[in-house]
Structures are given as C-alpha cells and as structure tokens.
Amino acid sequence: MKIVLEHLTKIYPNRNRKIKDEKIAVNDFTFEIPDGKLIGLLGPSGCGKSTTLNLICGLEDATSGKIFFGEDDVTKAPPENRGVGMVFQNYALYPHMTVEQNIMFPLGNLKGEAKLSKEQMKAKALEAAKLVQIDEYMERKPAELSGGQQQRVAIARALVKLPRVLLLDEPLSNLDARLRLQTREEIRRIQRETQITTIFVTHDQEEAMSISDMIVVMETGVVQQIGKPQEVYDDPKNLFVAKFLGTPPINVFDGEVKGEKLYIGECAVLDVKGVADQPVFIGIRPEGFVLADDGVFECKLSSVEVMGRDTSVVSKHDALLGTEIRSIIPAENKVDTSSPVVRFNLKPAKVHIFNKETTERIYFE
Amino acid sequence: MGNNIDYKQKEIAAKRRNRIFKTVVYVFLCIWGLVVLFPFYWMILTSIKGYGAYNSEYIPQLFTTSPTLQNYFEAFNAVPLGKYFSNTLIFTLITTALMLIVIVLSAFAFSRLEFRGKNLVFTLFLALMMIPNELVIITNFQTITNMGLRNTFLGLILPSVTSVFYIYLLKENFEQIPDELYKVAKVDGTSDLKYLLKVMVPICRPTIVTVVILKVIECWNSYVWPRLITDNQAYFLVSNGIQEIRENGFGRENIPAMMAAVVVISIPLIILFLIFRKKIMAGVSRGGTKG
Amino acid sequence: MKKSNIKAWLYLLPALVFLGVFMVYPLFDVVVYSFEEGYNSASQSFFGTGLYNFSYVLHDPYFLQAVKNTFILVIITVPVSTGLSLLISLALSSIQKLKDLFQTLYFLPYVTNTLAVGLVFMILFKKTAYSDGLINLLINIFGGQSVDFIEGPYWAKMLVLCIYTIWIVMPFKILILTSSLASVNQDYYKVAKVDATPKWRVFTKITLPMISPMLFYLIITGFIGAFKAYSDAVALFGVNLNAQGMNTIVGYVLDMLYGNSGGYPSYASAAALILFAIVLTVTVINLLVSKKKVYY
Numbered sequence: 001m002k003i004v005l006e007h008l009t010k011i012y013p014n015r016n017r018k019i020k021d022e023k024i025a026v027n028d029f030t031f032e033i034p035d036g037k038l039i040g041l042l043g044p045s046g047c048g049k050s051t052t053l054n055l056i057c058g059l060e061d062a063t064s065g066k067i068f069f070g071e072d073d074v075t076k077a078p079p080e081n082r083g084v085g086m087v088f089q090n091y092a093l094y095p096h097m098t099v100e101q102n103i104m105f106p107l108g109n110l111k112g113e114a115k116l117s118k119e120q121m122k123a124k125a126l127e128a129a130k131l132v133q134i135d136e137y138m139e140r141k142p143a144e145l146s147g148g149q150q151q152r153v154a155i156a157r158a159l160v161k162l163p164r165v166l167l168l169d170e171p172l173s174n175l176d177a178r179l180r181l182q183t184r185e186e187i188r189r190i191q192r193e194t195q196i197t198t199i200f201v202t203h204d205q206e207e208a209m210s211i212s213d214m215i216v217v218m219e220t221g222v223v224q225q226i227g228k229p230q231e232v233y234d235d236p237k238n239l240f241v242a243k244f245l246g247t248p249p250i251n252v253f254d255g256e257v258k259g260e261k262l263y264i265g266e267c268a269v270l271d272v273k274g275v276a277d278q279p280v281f282i283g284i285r286p287e288g289f290v291l292a293d294d295g296v297f298e299c300k301l302s303s304v305e306v307m308g309r310d311t312s313v314v315s316k317h318d319a320l321l322g323t324e325i326r327s328i329i330p331a332e333n334k335v336d337t338s339s340p341v342v343r344f345n346l347k348p349a350k351v352h353i354f355n356k357e358t359t360e361r362i363y364f365e
Numbered sequence: 366m367g368n369n370i371d372y373k374q375k376e377i378a379a380k381r382r383n384r385i386f387k388t389v390v391y392v393f394l395c396i397w398g399l400v401v402l403f404p405f406y407w408m409i410l411t412s413i414k415g416y417g418a419y420n421s422e423y424i425p426q427l428f429t430t431s432p433t434l435q436n437y438f439e440a441f442n443a444v445p446l447g448k449y450f451s452n453t454l455i456f457t458l459i460t461t462a463l464m465l466i467v468i469v470l471s472a473f474a475f476s477r478l479e480f481r482g483k484n485l486v487f488t489l490f491l492a493l494m495m496i497p498n499e500l501v502i503i504t505n506f507q508t509i510t511n512m513g514l515r516n517t518f519l520g521l522i523l524p525s526v527t528s529v530f531y532i533y534l535l536k537e538n539f540e541q542i543p544d545e546l547y548k549v550a551k552v553d554g555t556s557d558l559k560y561l562l563k564v565m566v567p568i569c570r571p572t573i574v575t576v577v578i579l580k581v582i583e584c585w586n587s588y589v590w591p592r593l594i595t596d597n598q599a600y601f602l603v604s605n606g607i608q609e610i611r612e613n614g615f616g617r618e619n620i621p622a623m624m625a626a627v628v629v630i631s632i633p634l635i636i637l638f639l640i641f642r643k644k645i646m647a648g649v650s651r652g653g654t655k656g
Numbered sequence: 657m658k659k660s661n662i663k664a665w666l667y668l669l670p671a672l673v674f675l676g677v678f679m680v681y682p683l684f685d686v687v688v689y690s691f692e693e694g695y696n697s698a699s700q701s702f703f704g705t706g707l708y709n710f711s712y713v714l715h716d717p718y719f720l721q722a723v724k725n726t727f728i729l730v731i732i733t734v735p736v737s738t739g740l741s742l743l744i745s746l747a748l749s750s751i752q753k754l755k756d757l758f759q760t761l762y763f764l765p766y767v768t769n770t771l772a773v774g775l776v777f778m779i780l781f782k783k784t785a786y787s788d789g790l791i792n793l794l795i796n797i798f799g800g801q802s803v804d805f806i807e808g809p810y811w812a813k814m815l816v817l818c819i820y821t822i823w824i825v826m827p828f829k830i831l832i833l834t835s836s837l838a839s840v841n842q843d844y845y846k847v848a849k850v851d852a853t854p855k856w857r858v859f860t861k862i863t864l865p866m867i868s869p870m871l872f873y874l875i876i877t878g879f880i881g882a883f884k885a886y887s888d889a890v891a892l893f894g895v896n897l898n899a900q901g902m903n904t905i906v907g908y909v910l911d912m913l914y915g916n917s918g919g920y921p922s923y924a925s926a927a928a929l930i931l932f933a934i935v936l937t938v939t940v941i942n943l944l945v946s947k948k949k950v951y952y
Contacts, residue, residue, distance in 0.1 A: 059846055076376045080852030092843035096865040105861070106851035161851065390747045394754075397744055398761050400823070405764065407790070408776045425790045471671035480664035493679055499884060499906050500932055503689065503924050504682030506913055527674040557663070586769045588887050589906075592895075593914050604771045604887075611775055612894060620779055627772040638767040642760055649766065649828065650835045 001070050001164040001197050003033040003056065008065035010051050010221075025051040027221040029065070033214075036195045038188065040208030040229075042244070043218035049201045050169060052218070056199065057084045057167050069164055080109075082165075085158030085196075089170040091150045093142040099153050100125055100138040106161045128160040129153075131190060148179040152186070159194060166191075168200035172207055184211050205245050209233065217241050234349070239359035242283045242352055248312075248326040253319045255282040255353070262353065265319045269297045269346055272353065272364035280362060281321075281354040288350025289313070289327035291335065295343030299325055304335050311335065315342050408631075412436050412624035419621045436625035445598060446626055449606035456591075456602060457584035460522050464580055465573070468532045473561050475532070476539035477547060487536075493529045498589075506593050516597040524590065531576045534652065538572040539565055575648030578641065585634055603630045689925035709926035718898050719927060722908040725889075728814060729821060729904070730882040737822045738875055741829035746859075748830070749837040759834065766827035774891020777820045781805035781892075806892065813893065813902055821888050825881065829874050836870035837863070872946035876939060883935050886910070905931045 008029040011022050026048045033039055041049040054060040056067060058079030066075045074082050093102050103125040107116055116124070129135040132152040142150055151171065158166055171187060172180045188211040191198045202208050208215045209229040217224040217232065217240075225237045236242035242250050256263045256279050262270040264282060289297075291313075299315035302324060306312075313327045313335055327344065329335075335342060353362045411419065413432040440446050474480070475487055505524045514520030542565060550560045566573065588604035595601055601609060610626055638645055665672075693708045713719050748758060765773070781791050783804035792802040803809065805816045840863065848858045864871075886906040889897055897903035898911060905927065911917050912924035 057850055059849065072372055074372060077372045078376070078379045079850045081372070081375050081379075082850075084850055086847060086850045088843045088847060090841070090843060092841065092847045094844065094862060094865075097861075105848075105853075109851055109853045109857065157847075157851075387751070390750055391754075394744070394747050394751070394758050398758060401761055401764060401826075404773055404776045404780065404823075407780060408773070411776075411779065420786050423787050424793060425787060467670040467674060470667045474664045474667035478664040478667065480661045483664070486668070490675075493675060496679060496683060497880075497884065497932060497935065499909055500686055500928050501679050501682035503909070503913055503921050503928060504685040505678055507685075507921060508677070508682070523674070524678040527671055527678070529675070529679075532671065582767055586771075588771055588890070589910065593910065604769060607769070607771045607775065608890065608895065611778075623775060624779070627775050630772045631768050634767040634769070635764065638764070639760075645767070646759070646763055646831060650831050 002035045002068075003165060003197060003199075004066075004068040005029050005031045005033075005052075005056075006066040006068070008052070008055060008067065009063050010048070010055060010060065011063045024221045026055065029223055031216065031223070031226060033197060033199065036197055037213040038191045038211060039197075039199045040212035040215040041199060041201045041218065042205055042208040042215050043203065043224075044244070045203055046220075047218040048221040049203075049216075049218050051221075053167050053169055053199065053201050056165065057086050058082050083161075083163050085161065085163035085166045087151075087154045087158050087166075087168045087171055089173060091142075091154040091174075093150055093153055093157075095142055098139050098141055099129070099134065099145070102142070102153055103128055103156045103160050106157060110161075124160055125156075128156040131159065131193065132156045132186070146179075147175050148183055151175065151183060155187070155190065159190070159196070163196065166194075166196045166198040168198065170202060171200055172202065172204070180207070187211060206247060209245065217244060219244075236283075236352060237361050239281055239283065239354040239361075242354070242361075246285060248286050248328070250283040250285050250352075251325045251327075252321045253282040253284070253317065254321060255280050255319060257353070262351075264297065264317065267297050270348060270351055275353070275362055275364050279356045281356060281359065283352045283354065284346060285350040286312075286326050286328040288347045289329060289344040290347060291329050291333045292343055292345045295345045297344045297346060298341050299344070301335070301337070301340060301342040304337055306331070313342060405631075408624045408627050411621055412628045414621050416619055416621055436619075436621045437629070439619070439622040440625040440629060443622065444606065444610055444626070445601075446606065446629060448599065449601050449603045450629075452600060453585060453602045455518060456521055457581055459518070460525050460584050461577055461580045463522065463526045464528060464531070465577065467527055468535055468576070469561070469566065469573075471532050472535035472539050473557075473565065475536045477561075477565075478557075490529050490532065494533070502590065502593070505590075509594055514594075516595050516600045518600070520594050521591055521600070521602075525584070525587070528580070530652075531580070534576065535569065535572055538569045542568055572651075574644060575651055578645050578648045579652050581637075582634065606630075686925045686928060689922050690929050692922050709922045710930070713923055713926045713930065716923075718903060718911075719905075719908050721898075721901055722903040722905050725814070725817075725902060726883060726885065726904045729818060729885055730879060732818045733821045733825070733882050734875065734878045736818075737825050737829060738871070738878060740822070741826050741833055741874075742871070744826075744830050745833035745837055746863075748834050759831075762830050763827045765824055766831075770824060770887045771891045773824075774820060774888060777816065777823075778806055778892050781816050783808070807900070810901060813900065816892055817889055817902065820892060821882070821885060824888060825878065829878070832870060832874055833867065836867045840866045868946075872942070876942045876946070879938050879942060880935055883931065883938070905934075 008026055009024070010026040011024050013022055029052060041052060043049045051060065055062050058074070058077060062075055066073060068074065069082065094105065097105065100122070104121045107121045107124060110116060126135060126138070129138060132155050134149060134152045134156060137145060137149060137153075142153065145153065151174075155166075155168075155171075168187070172183055175183055184207055187198075187200070200208075200212075212229055214227060215229050215232055216226045219240050225232050225241045227235075232241065233245050236245065239252070243252065253264050256277075257272055257275045258277050260271060260273055260275060261268045262272045262280075262282065299317045302314045302316055304311060304313055309331060310328045311331050311333070313325075313329060315325045315327070317325060353364065354360060355362055410427075410429060413434070413436070414422075414426075414429045415431065415433050415435065418429070418431065475483065475490075509515060509520045509524070512520075514523070546564060547560065550564060555563075586604060587602065588608070591600075591602045591605050592608070595605065598606075598609065607626060607630060610623055690709050691705045691707070693706055744762070748755060748762075751758075780789060782789050783792055783802055783806075788796070788802040789805075791805065796802060803812045805812045807813075844862050844866070845858065848862055853861075884906050885904050889902050889904055889907060893900045893902045895915065897907045898917070903911070909924045909927045909931070912920045912927060
C-alpha cells in the first residue's frame with residue numbers, strides 16, 4: 001500500500017489560553033511512501049516523529065493537509081477504519097491474556113462477513129506467531145516473556161489482521177543492546193516476508209540506517225531530508241542532518257572560503273571551485289582524514305585508540321566546534337605518538353561545507 | 366474512487382456517534398450531580414425559610430422570596446450548639462494530636478529499629494486490623510464506665526487514639542526513606558528522636574497530612590462511641606447534638622431551625638474540603654487503596 | 657544490642673498500651689462476656705457459663721428483624737452502589753471538560769456528617785400533617801400515591817434507608833474507581849482503537865480485567881461496611897430503631913449495651929460475635945471468588 005502525505009501539519013494549541021503561542025509538532029510534511037518499503041522516521045526527541053506516526057494511524061487529527069492510503073483519503077477517518085497495525089514502545093500487551101489471546105484479540109473485532117470462527121482465529125494467530133517465531137510460547141502470559149519476546153508478540157498482534165500499513169513506535173528502545181541488534185534484523189526479515197509497508201520511529205540513527213529502505217530525518221516538526229540511508233549520509237542537505245547521522249559523529253569546524261580555497265585556521269585544506277568568499281561551517285567525516293606526514297591539515301595529537309580493524313586518532317584544533325576531533329584510519333597506518341602534532345590530507349567527498357547563516361549545504365566541485 | 370465516499374460517510378457516522386455519546390454522558394453526570402447537590406440545596410433553602418412560611422407550605426417551594434437568618438439565632442440559642450461545636454473541636458484536636466504521637470513513634474520503631482520479636486509484634490498488629498470496632502466497643506464501654514470516665518473528654522478520647530491502619534501506612538512510608546540517611550545521621554551523632562523529628566517526619570509529610578485529614582473527618586463525624594459514653598449535653602459532640610435536636614429539640618417540628626443547625630454543623634468540613642480538595646481526595650484514595 | 661531493644665519497646669509503648677487496653681483485652685473479654693449467663697452490670701455477677709446468650713439472641717425477634725434488615729440492606733446497596741459508581745467513573749473518565757468540577761461535587765457527601773445530612777433526607781421523604789414532602793410531591797406528579805417513607809410501610813422505610821446508604825457510600829467508590837481507571841495505561845486503549853475494537857469489548861476485555869482488583873476490593877469493603885450499617889438508620893428513623901422495625905445488627909448490639917433497653921453486655925457480646933462471624937464468612941467467600949476472577 002502506497003502512502004501519501006500532503007502538506008501534513010499538526011499544531012497543538014497552548015493549554016494556557018493566555019499565552020498565544022502554539023506548538024507546531026509537524027510542519028508541512030509532504031512525502032510519498034512507496035508500497036512495500038521499510039521507512040525509518042528519525043530525529044531527536046520532540047522532533048514530531050511520533051506525532052507523524054499518530055497522524056498516520058489516526059490517533060490524532062491533522063490540523064491541515066491530507067493522508068492517502070493508496071487512493072483512499074483517510075485524513076479524517078477514525079483509526080479503526082484505516083486498517084493499520086501499531087506496535088507501541090512499551091508493547092501494550094494485555095497483561096491478563098495469554099500470548100495467543102493477545103494475538104487473537106484484533107481478529108475478535110471483525111464483524112459481518114469478515115467474522116471468523118474460533119478455529120480460523122487460532123490458525124491465523126498461529127501463523128502470525130510462527131512468522132515472528134513466538135509460536136512455542138502461545139500459552140504464556142506477557143509477564144513471563146523477555147522483552148524481545150514481548151516485542152515479537154506485539155508485532156504478531158499488529159500483523160495478524162493483515163494491516164495495510166504497519167507502524168512501529170520506537171520498537172527497539174526498551175531492549176538491551178544485544179537484543180536490539182537481533183531484533184532489528186528480525187523486523188527487517190518480517191517486513192521483507194510480509195511486504196507490508198512499514199514505518200518505524202526511532203531516535204537512534206544507527207538503527208534507522210541499518211534496516212530502512214528510506215529514512216526521513218526530522219527536526220522541530222520540519223522534515224530535513226528524505227532518502228536512502230547511504231545517500232543521506234553521503235550527501236546531507238544541511239548541517240543538522242550531517243551532524244545527526246554517523247558514529248562517531250562528523251567533526252565540525254569554523255572555517256572560511258577565500259579565493260576558492262577552504263581554510264581551517266591558517267591551513268588551506270581543500271580546493272573548493274565555484275564557491276564565493278564567505279565564512280562557513282566545515283564538516284569532516286571521521287573517515288575523511290588521510291594520515292600524511294606532509295598533510296595540509298595540522299592538529300594537536302591527543303591520543304590514539306586501537307580498535308583492531310581501524311585506528312581512531314583523537315586530536316584537537318582551535319577552530320573545532322566540539323571537544324575533540326575523531327578520525328578513523330586503517331590500522332596499518334602507524335601514528336607517531338611521540339609527536340605533538342598529527343597531519344592529515346582530506347578526502348573531498350567526505351568534506352561538506354555549510355552556509356554560516358542558514359546552515360544549508362554549499363556544493364563545490 | 367468510490368472508496369472516497371465510503372470514508373467520508375464513515376467519518377460523519379463516527380462524528381455523530383461521538384456527539385450522541387458525549388451528550389448522554391454529560392446528561393448522566395449532571396443528573397448524578399443533581400442527586401448529590403440537591404440535599405445540600407434543600408438544607409440551606411429550608412434553613413432560611415421562616416418558621417411560619419415553612420409550615421404553611423403544603424406543597425414545598427423550590428425557592429424562597431423572604432430569606433431570614435432567624436433560624437440560625439434559634440439554632441444557637443435554643444440548643445447549646447456552640448457547646449457541641451467546641452466539644453467536637455477539642456475532641457478532634459486532642460485525639461488527632463495524641464494519635465499522631467503514638468503512630469509516629471511506633472511506625473518509627475517498626476521501620477528503623479531492630480529489636481527481638483519485631484516481626485511477631487508487627488504481624489499481631491496487622492491481625493488487629495481485621496477486628497471490627499463493634500466487637501471491642503462493648504468491653505470498652507464497660508472499662509470506661511468502671512473507670513468513672515463517662516461524660517469526660519478522657520473517656521471520649523482514649524479509645525480513639527490508636528489506629529493500626531495508620532501505623533501500617535506510615536511504617537510503609539518510613540521504610541521508603543533510604544537507609545543511608547539514617548546511617549549518615551548516626552555517624553553525625555544525631556539521636557534517634559531528633560532524626561525522626563527532623564528527617565523522617567518532614568520527608569513523610571504527605572502521608573502524615575493524609576492521616577491527619579482522615580482522622581479529622583472521622584472525629585468530626587463520630588457518633589457511636591460518643592453516644593455510648595455521654596448522656597450529659599455538656600459533653601455532646603455535633604453528631605449527638607444533632608440527634609438530640611432531632612429527638613426533642615426546638616419543641617417538635619421547627620424544621621427550619623433544625624436545618625440551620627445542620628448547615629452550621631456541615632459547613633466546617635465542607636470549607637476544609639474545598640480548601641484542601643486535592644489533598645483530601647488524594648489522601649482518601651491512597652488511604653483507601655493501600656488497605 | 658540490649659539497649660536498643662529497650663529503646664525500641666519504649667517507642668512502641670504508647671501504641672502497645674492503647675491497643676492492649678482498648679483492643680486486645682476487649683477482644684478476649686467479649687468472648688468471656690458472651691458465655692457468661694445472666695450477667696448483671698450493677699453487681700458484676702453472673703449465674704453460670706454456657707451458650708444461653710447466643711440462644712437468647714438468636715430467638716430474639718428484634719435480633720432476627722435486625723439481621724433481616726441488615727441483609728436486605730447489604731444485598732441491595734452493595735451491588736447498586738458498586739455498579740452505579742462504576743458507571744459514573746466510566747462516564748467521568750471519558751470526558752475532559754468539567755471533569756474536575758464533577759469529581760469535586762461527587763465527593764461532597766464523603767465529608768458531611770452522616771447524622772446531619774440524614775435529617776435532610778428525612779424531611780425530603782417524610783409525610784407530615786402539614787405537608788407530604790418533596791419526594792411525595794414528585795410521586796404525585798407521576799400519578800402515584802403519597803407514602804410516609806419515615807414512619808410508614810416497611811418497604812418504604814427500607815427504600816429510603818437504601819437510598820441514603822448508597823448516597824453516603826458513593827463518593828468513596830467513585831473516587832477509587834476513577835483513579836484506578838486513570839491508572840490504566842492509555843496505550844492499551846490506543847491499540848484497541850487501532851484494532852477497531854468495539855466499545856463494549858474494550859470494556860469487558862480490557863477495562864474490567866484491568867480494574868478488577870480494585871473492583872473486588874470495593875466489593876469486599878462494601879460488604880463489610882454495609883453489614884455494620886447503623887448511623888444512617890439512626891439519622892433517618894431516630895434512636896428507637898426497634899420500635900420502627902428498622903434496627904440493624906450493630907444497632908441491636910448497642911441497644912443491648914446502653915439506653916432504655918440496655919444493660920445486657922452479654923447479649924450484646926453474643927450478637928457482636930455473630931455479626932463478626934457473618935462478616936468473616938462473607939469476606940472469605942468474597943476472597944475465594946476474587947482469587948478465581950482477578951487476574952493478578
């Protein structure tokens with residue numbers, strides 16, 4: 001099912017009527033989600049991603065704009081008529097029901113011709129349970145399951161009625177680190193097998209990047225960038241997106257363009273053709289540094305962390321915005337730890353410059 | 366495209382259902398509000414109707430055109446309503462204060478001190494919670510009578526001083542205070558009593574306020590025990606006073622004056638409630654649900 | 657170690673003294689009383705020991721009347737007040753505007769003096785020579801006959817007693833149920849909504865199980881409270897409840913102890929123990945049922 005959001009906007013009136021200011025939770029969101037894809041809504045907390053999810057499933061009404069499921073305009077339709085499946089952050093499993101009863105619960109709501117017999121319901125529940133590999137625990141109560149298992153039950157319950165869209169709100173945040181890795185692969189697999197258009201919300205960029213077909217980066221209600229994870233990472237549209245994606249995070253410097261050359265402090269680090277003279281923010285990905293004895297960019301060496309496959313060089317520079325520069329270099333390049341300085345050349349593709357006023361990306365050749 | 370219309374209709378139907386539902390809910394709530402409020406309205410209304418006017422109404426009037434405060438003078442002059450009032454006040458204050466001392470001390474012992482037989486004693490305390498008042502009131506009546514304490518404040522107050530339930534409530538709350546605080550205080554050379562008064566009591570103030578509120582309401586409305594133990598009007602509490610008025614005050618049928626007395630008796634707690642509304646309701650629901 | 661032992665007991669001393677004198681001792685004493693035959697308050701002497709007191713009480717028509725009244729009161733008021741308060745709490749939790757106001761209003765009867773407001777109910781329902789009273793006026797409007805609810809037929813008196821009792825116990829139940837409804841995680845309702853669950857199914861399958869522990873708690877305490885009914889009856893019908901045929905078990909106990917018919921602590925003790933046995937039995941049955949029905 002294709003999902004189209006047109007100028008979707010949600011404004012919360014201020015509770016205190018004396019203060020006129022309103023909170024714009026989602027601002028003019030337009031996006032066409034292709035059928036059968038896994039979409040990650042990504043952003044810091046309070047950016048409006050959960051509100052977007054609630055708008056899509058109908059738990060909140062949009063202030064303006066439209067939502068289409070396929071050709072149907074569902075903007076004002078109540079959630080029960082939309083055919084969505086939702087998994088909540090805390091799973092919201094009914095504690096007094098067994099796993100099987102939980103999964104069967106949505107089927108019991110079907111009316112008229114769609115009504116199922118007990119056997120049919122059981123069969124469907126088992127099918128859904130098998131899909132998420134929870135079928136051996138059908139008789140247990142949620143409290144007797146681990147976090148990861150509860151998560152699967154919640155997904156099975158959302159899937160059992162074959163929703164047109166599956167929505168997941170922070171699906172991994174209640175799991176420990178090991179389970180998180182495992183479960184995100186699981187979500188990927190389930191989505192592939194069912195081919196149901198799936199939207200999930202997360203604040204963890206790694207999570208979103210690793211499994212999404214496309215990611216949507218949001219901040220303060222505004223969509224910053226939409227695209228395939230790698231594209232967004234390689235080609236951020238603005239400073240926020242560049243900073244939000246990637247671990248370790250991008251290193252940001254105060255800098256300047258003079259005579260089509262990019263300066264950090266006194267060092268001219270890169271040729272930037274076609275850019276007018278101006279002060280800029282410079283973002284350099286950790287993997288954009290190349291160790292070189294005659295490198296153009298000189299930093300004060302702090303420490304070297306060996307991580308096996310790579311080496312992480314920690315250094316400082318006066319123009320840096322932040323505490324330290326993190327650069328990742330291949331392990332075979334040896335750093336002279338006795339030297340107070342370290343010198344780098346930069347890979348142009350890993351260096352992004354941004355307008356100082358607007359923080360929009362400035363492209364160069 | 367036919368689907369579009371379908372959704373539109375569903376949306377409209379949902380909206381209408383919602384509106385009908387909301388209306389029914391509000392009407393229902395208003396009716397109950399009326400049921401709750403009406404007796405209060407009626408008592409105030411009756412209390413400001415003149416004696417003659419009231420008695421000449423064969424069909425009760427829902428309002429009055431000539432309000433009078435005469436009944437209130439009557440209520441205070443014909444019966445010692447002021448006396449009932451001050452009695453209840455004294456009774457409530459002393460009982461609550463004594464109870465606080467007793468329960469704070471024992472809750473402290475149960476929650477912080479180690480002594481032999483602690484668990485056994487506490488279990489016995491809990492078992493006492495199951496004992497209904499009606500069972501022990503008989504002997505207490507005999508005890509107080511034999512001690513010659515009928516028609517005294519002491520006789521009224523003594524049996525009402527302890528409450529196992531409040532000890533339990535406070536002990537639970539005391540136990541939530543981290544042990545470290547106690548250890549720090551001990552290292553600093555703070556005495557147990559000082560620690561109790563300066564640290565534990567302030568931290569647990571919400572619970573103590575709850576207990577006090579519940580006890581004050583209980584005292585103000587207590588009827589059974591005072592009725593047993595007092596037959597001298599000089600020691601009547603408001604409940605007994607009102608019963609006395611009902612039985613033979615105001616020369617039989619002066620209902621407006623009776624209602625004036627009822628208003629006067631009801632108002633202190635209602636004012637208290639309106640001021641501490643949130644606290645009282647939170648306290649009652651906490652006290653109620655923990656039992 | 658020893659010193660701290662003594663100190664702890666010192667802290668406990670006031671509570672132990674009060675409880676010992678006014679709860680533990682009376683507990684044993686009441687049993688002793690109930691077996692002492694022909695006890696005389698004045699001379700503090702008795703003829704012998706045995707079950708005569710119980711037999712007397714159980715054959716006393718006043719006691720049987722009181723038991724009957726109490727049971728009728730319990731059977732009517734507990735289900736009605738619990739059901740009604742559940743309905744009101746559900747209505748309350750489904751609205752947002754004016755919720756605070758309604759909650760405050762509904763709680764008012766809790767802080768009022770039972771005896772005092774009982775008088776208001778009495779004049780509302782009473783039929784006198786001067787006036788039939790407001791309730792009778794309403795009954796007349798709907799085409800019914802005036803009834804004296806305070807000194808008239810038994811069913812009428814029982815009806816007023818039930819109404820007043822319900823009015824008195826509702827605030828507490830509404831408060832407890834509203835707060836337990838509010839404590840149910842809203843996500844359950846959201847999931848149910850997304851799954852297109854009908855309102856009735858949400859209520860029976862989600863809401864009810866979630867609040868069942870509180871509901872059973874209210875039913876149990878409701879039973880206990882109703883079995884001990886007394887002041888409500890006094891407020892409506894005056895202290896001479898036996899003459900009115902409206903006495904309750906607690907009222908019987910107190911009448912045996914004190915007042916015109918008083919001076920028989922042995923009979924009072926026997927009646928009190930019978931009441932205790934009834935309450936205990938009902939509570940145990942309640943607990944057994946709730947174990948089966950409540951999910952945790």
